[in-house]
Amino acid sequence: xxxxxxxxxxxxxxxxxxxxxxxxxxxxxxxxxxxxxxxxxxxxxxxxxxxxxxxxxxxxxxxxxxxxxxxxxxxxxxxxxxxxxxxxxxxxxxxxxxx
Numbered sequence: 259x260x261x262x263x264x265x266x267x268x269x270x271x272x273x274x275x276x277x278x279x280x281x282x283x284x285x286x287x288x289x290x291x292x293x294x295x296x297x298x299x300x301x302x303x304x305x306x307x308x309x310x311x312x313x314x315x316x317x318x319x320x321x322x323x324x325x326x327x328x329x330x331x332x333x334x335x336x337x338x339x340x341x342x343x344x345x346x347x348x349x350x351x352x353x354x355x356x357x
Contacts, residue, residue, distance in 0.1 A: 259301045259304065259334075259335055260333060260334055260335065261297060261300060261301065262335070262336045263337045264337060264338055264339075266338065267337045267339050267340050270339055270341060271290060274286075274289050274293065274322070275289055275290050289321075289322055292321040292322060293340060295320070296319050296320055300317065300328065300337075301335070303317070304328070304330050305330050310327070311327075311355070314338060314339075314354060315327070315329065315330065319340075323342060323344055324340055324341065325340070325350075326339075326340050327339045327340075327341065338354065339354055341353065
């Protein structure tokens with residue numbers, strides 16, 4: 259399996275990093291390493307998560323209130339978004355539809 263993180267999802271990680279780093283120095287690094295660990299776990303667990311918005315699997319991050327939205331096609335896991343779950347569900351849907 260190969261994991262591809264879209265530019266939009268990379269931007270989501272960067273935004274989360276900045277948010278948590280503003281809260282406490284070093285917390286942004288912990289956020290980033292936690293999300294990357296969650297992404298690596300998709301190699302083993304991809305496809306077992308609940309489907310949202312018709313096509314996206316949603317994995318909830320282990321340590322932060324973030325959801326990883328991804329698709330699986332053959333041997334490719336494509337990560338489309340990494341979104342704070344505290345956001346308005348309509349906003350999340352709009353972001354995913356625009357991807």
